[in-house]
Amino acid sequence: MNDRLIQSQKRLHDSLFELYIDGGLELFQAGTRGLKRELIIRLETSALTPEKGEIIHYYAINRWDENDEFDEWAKPSMALSAEAERILGVTNEQLAHCRASDYALDDFFRFLQF
Template sequence: MNEKLIQSQKRLHDSLFELYMQGGLELFQAAARGMKRELIIRLETSALTPEKGEIIHYYAVNRWDEEHEFDEWAKPSVALTAEAERILGVTNSQLAHCRSTAVVLDDFCEFAEI
């Protein structure tokens, strides 16, 4: 392993130990969760191809912190077909009370820091 990386890891270890000594286990765990942020993202569209539909389900979770999650359905601008309802397992009446795709997309991008 290269020396620069070893020194960086040692500084990180020392910093986390210092947090633990000053703030206890709770502060240490909060810092450890913040060290890594890798999002697992799943999107579902309102049609069988992205060209014909729009994203109506936005889901993302931090691989290292399951409490850091975004999960929201959006109301499509065009109603789902019966086939899309069957495949997705959600109906137009269930999506009728959701926020618009544009609003959900803005919040999703903020969550994902895009």
């Protein structure tokens, strides 16, 4: 092995050890989710404008950890129009089995807070 690679591995080892000593054990055990979290968030509403509709799809994923994901559809308080069903690709029948939006929103906020 060349000297540069050996020195690089030694610096990495020393850095991880310092992280552990400085109280980073919890972060280390949390894995990627604990070390770096950048969420991509997508929300879908039941109407074409936020003023007329409500959020019915909550989605977020950590771009550094695909296992750190939230994806839930919610039942709207009013039925979707035929146009909204066509645009969203989901039907009122499919959403009828989902939880109410306020419950999904509570869980979504908990997910965002980590």
